[in-house]
Amino acid sequence: xxxxQLTYSLFAGIGAVLLLASIVGWALKTGMAxxxxxxxxxxxxxxxxxxxxxxxxxxxxFMFGKPGVILLFAFxxxxxxxxxxxxxxxRGADYLALAAAFFVVLPAQYILVYFGWYGFYSIFxxxxxxxxxxxxxxxxxxxxRFLERMSKIQWGLIICVYCISHVPALLALxxxxxxxxxxxxxxxxxxxxxxxxxxxxxxGKLFGKHKVAPDVSPSKTVEGLVGGVLSATALGAALFWxxxxxxxxxxxxxxxINVMGFFGGLVMSAIKRDRGVKDWGHMIxxxxxxxxxxxxxxxAAPIFFHLTRYWWNVAAVPG
Amino acid sequence: MPTLxxxxxxxxxxxxxxxxxxxxxxxxxxxxATPRVYYANHNSHGDFALIWACLPDDLxxxxxxxxxSDYWLKGKLRTxxxxxxxxxxxxxxxxxxxxxxxxxxxxxxxxxxDSLIVFPEGTRNTTDEALLPFKSGIYHLAHACxxxxxxxxxxxxxxRVMPKGKLLPLPLLCTLTVGAPITLAPGEDKDAFVxxxxxxxxxxxxxxx
Numbered sequence: 001x002x003x004x005q006l007t008y009s010l011f012a013g014i015g016a017v018l019l020l021a022s023i024v025g026w027a028l029k030t031g032m033a034x035x036x037x038x039x040x041x042x043x044x045x046x047x048x049x050x051x052x053x054x055x056x057x058x059x060x061x062f063m064f065g066k067p068g069v070i071l072l073f074a075f076x077x078x079x080x081x082x083x084x085x086x087x088x089x090x091r092g093a094d095y096l097a098l099a100a101a102f103f104v105v106l107p108a109q110y111i112l113v114y115f116g117w118y119g120f121y122s123i124f125x126x127x128x129x130x131x132x133x134x135x136x137x138x139x140x141x142x143x144x145r146f147l148e149r150m151s152k153i154q155w156g157l158i159i160c161v162y163c164i165s166h167v168p169a170l171l172a173l174x175x176x177x178x179x180x181x182x183x184x185x186x187x188x189x190x191x192x193x194x195x196x197x198x199x200x201x202x203x204g205k206l207f208g209k210h211k212v213a214p215d216v217s218p219s220k221t222v223e224g225l226v227g228g229v230l231s232a233t234a235l236g237a238a239l240f241w242x243x244x245x246x247x248x249x250x251x252x253x254x255x256x257i258n259v260m261g262f263f264g265g266l267v268m269s270a271i272k273r274d275r276g277v278k279d280w281g282h283m284i285x286x287x288x289x290x291x292x293x294x295x296x297x298x299x300a301a302p303i304f305f306h307l308t309r310y311w312w313n314v315a316a317v318p319g
Numbered sequence: 320m321p322t323l324x325x326x327x328x329x330x331x332x333x334x335x336x337x338x339x340x341x342x343x344x345x346x347x348x349x350x351x352a353t354p355r356v357y358y359a360n361h362n363s364h365g366d367f368a369l370i371w372a373c374l375p376d377d378l379x380x381x382x383x384x385x386x387x388s389d390y391w392l393k394g395k396l397r398t399x400x401x402x403x404x405x406x407x408x409x410x411x412x413x414x415x416x417x418x419x420x421x422x423x424x425x426x427x428x429x430x431x432x433d434s435l436i437v438f439p440e441g442t443r444n445t446t447d448e449a450l451l452p453f454k455s456g457i458y459h460l461a462h463a464c465x466x467x468x469x470x471x472x473x474x475x476x477x478x479r480v481m482p483k484g485k486l487l488p489l490p491l492l493c494t495l496t497v498g499a500p501i502t503l504a505p506g507e508d509k510d511a512f513v514x515x516x517x518x519x520x521x522x523x524x525x526x527x528x
Contacts, residue, residue: 078490082340086492092482098489276526281492282342 003181006242010187011059018055021048040205046286054284054293058190062183066114066171069186073168074110079290080298081106081160083281087271088152093142097133097153105129106161113165116172125162130154159298160291166301173305175312178244185308188243188250189257192236193300196258197265199235200228217269229258244312256307257300264299268292324403331404332372332379335365339480339493343373346523347499348470350375354429355468355500357382358457360450360520361438362478365488370436370472371405373495383428384436385421387412408435422459429464439516445483450521458512461503468500469516473523496523 001009025045033041061072085098105125112121134150170185204224212222236254240247268291272280281289291298321329335341359370367384374382388409391401401407408428410421425435437460439453461469476493498519503512 079340082490082492085489086476090479095482095485095489099487102490103487281340283340 003184006181006184007062007187010184010191010242011055014055014191018048018051021051043286050284050286062187065183066168069171069183070110070114070168073164074106076290076294077106077110077161077164078102079281079283080164080294081156083283083289083291084156084160085153087275087277087280088156089145090149090153091142091144093140094137094149094153096140097136097150100133100136101153101157101161105157109161109165110168113169113172118169118172121165121169125157129157133157163298163302164294166305167297169305170308173309173313174315175244175308176314178312181242181244184242185244188236188239188253189301189304190297191239192232192254192257193261193296195235196228196232196261197296198228199231200224200262203227203231213266216266216273220266225262229255229262232258244308253304253307257304260300260303261296264296267299268295327400327404328379331368331400335368335372338488338490339365339369339476341369341373341493341495343472343495343497345497347497348468350378352378352381353434353468354432354464354466355382355434355470356425356429356457356460356464357434357436357470357472357497358439358516358520359436359472359474359495361440361443362445362474363443363481363483365481366438366474366477367405367407367436369474369477369493369495378434381432382434382436383408385410385425385438389413412441422456422463425460426463429467439513443483449524450517453513453517455509455513457516458503458509461512465503468502470500471498471516471520471523472496473498473520475525494525496525498523 025041025048028041029035029038029045032038057072061068064071081102085101090098109121109124112124133154137146137150167186167189170189171182173182173185175182200220201224203226204219204221207223207227208221210222211218212220212225233251233254236257237247237251239254240250243250243253245253268280272278279288280291283290284293287293357370359366367386371379371382371384384405384407386401386407386409388411391397391407391409401409408424410424411417411419425437428435437457439457440451441454441456442451444451457469461467473496474493475496476491479489479491480493481488501516501519507515
């Protein structure tokens with residue numbers, strides 16, 4: 001199959017899964033809930049509806065190729081950073097650092113990713129911004145909770161901009177025999193990590209008994225975790241045909257993605273819990289905020305990027 | 320064909336909401352077209368735009384911010400925005416130079432069946448206090464319009480979006496919480512009504528860390 005045919009069949013498959021989910025959701029609503037309000041079923045249906053929108057948006061960005069995908073993830077980073085900084089303690093003196101984060105660092109990182117300048121975009125935020133932000137903070141002379149304020153802005157930038165930008169960075173990998181198909185690498189990552197979230201939710205709702213982290217995220221169960229991660233890993237293996245991996249390589253990659261994704265969700269939940277909120281925001285009906293939907297992608301993307309880059313990427317031969 | 324004024328108004332709403340992701344939580348009442356006085360805490364120049372942008376379209380067309388003419392009549396752009404886009408009720412805050420009674424100006428709007436947005440602190444709060452003491456104008460307005468509902472609206476985060484003296488707003492999420500309407504009780508005097516409205520607004524404030 002050509003890359004375009006692969007992409008179309010993939011999206012057709014996702015559409016079929018969503019259609020099935022919508023039918024199940026509708027059956028639950030009319031059958032089990034008899035059309036009456038039911039928080040769990042209504043939330044499930046809101047989530048399914050939001051999934052349609054998210055798949056549509058991703059599909060649309062794929063149609064525009066690299067610029068479309070870069071733009072999409074730049075906006076995703078923007079929404080995520082906005083949610084993160086809203087829940088973070090800042091003072092008037094942080095204005096300059098925050099303005100720089102939103103209006104300079106974020107666009108710059110995505111422009112660097114667009115031009116595929118790996119040597120710079122991989123150190124831009126961890127080195128340059130890491131050192132320049134405290135300078136922007138210290139010139140204001142406000143020392144109150146200085147280390148805390150500075151660290152939080154940096155952590156927000158790493159999570160919301162640096163980590164997320166590794167999703168579109170997959171486009172620039174040069175994998176022999178896989179030319180022109182890098183969009184599918186993004187699809188693989190997103191499908192595996194999101195289906196892991198969904199399957200953990202489903203397994204947990206059906207068989208969940210033993211809480212895995214009661215103090216951090218009371219809704220996560222051992223049954224959900226094991227069932228979700230294993231079935232999403234199996235799904236990853238079954239998707240090997242869209243990747244440069246063979247089935248067992250795809251399974252191991254999916255496993256790495258799923259484990260990172262799970263702990264990403266846990267870490268981001270711990271922050272929410274500490275801040276006393278249930279969701280990061282309210283952008284996505286039924287899911288919460290952008291970061292609620294993305295917590296697992298954030299942790300999985302850079303690891304997936306580097307594993308793939310280390311073993312499969314071949315530097316373009318000069319000349 | 321929408322007019323230029325209406326287009327500017329629409330653009331202002333879209334921009335404000337896109338930047339701040341503002342949400343209005345109606346926890347004390349529902350949006351209704353009865354004459355109301357929405358009163359809010361005042362931290363930034365964006366406060367008008369926030370409340371105004373978050374109101375449902377049909378209510379927004381019938382809701383007019385009350386603003387100081389000393390600020391809004393400076394320069395052509397500000398004047399245009401104040402008079403044509405947000406259709407502000409411009410009042411002169413200086414009793415010395417004033418030719419019209421502000422309470423009469425506001426009462427006329429309420430009697431016409433429209434609603435108002437007011438900031439009873441009288442000026443932008445740039446202190447560390449959550450809310451400044453209210454001016455007595457809110458009582459005089461209630462006295463002149465005994466049927467009008469006074470609806471508290473707590474604006475969270477606007478100060479971080481536009482700190483004092485900064486031109487470029489930061490994209491941070493704002494939440495507007497709308498409380499239960501208050502009306503002047505029979506025989507209630509200024510010293511009872513003014514703190515009552517202030518406490519009702521403070522009660523909408525999310526807990527501090």
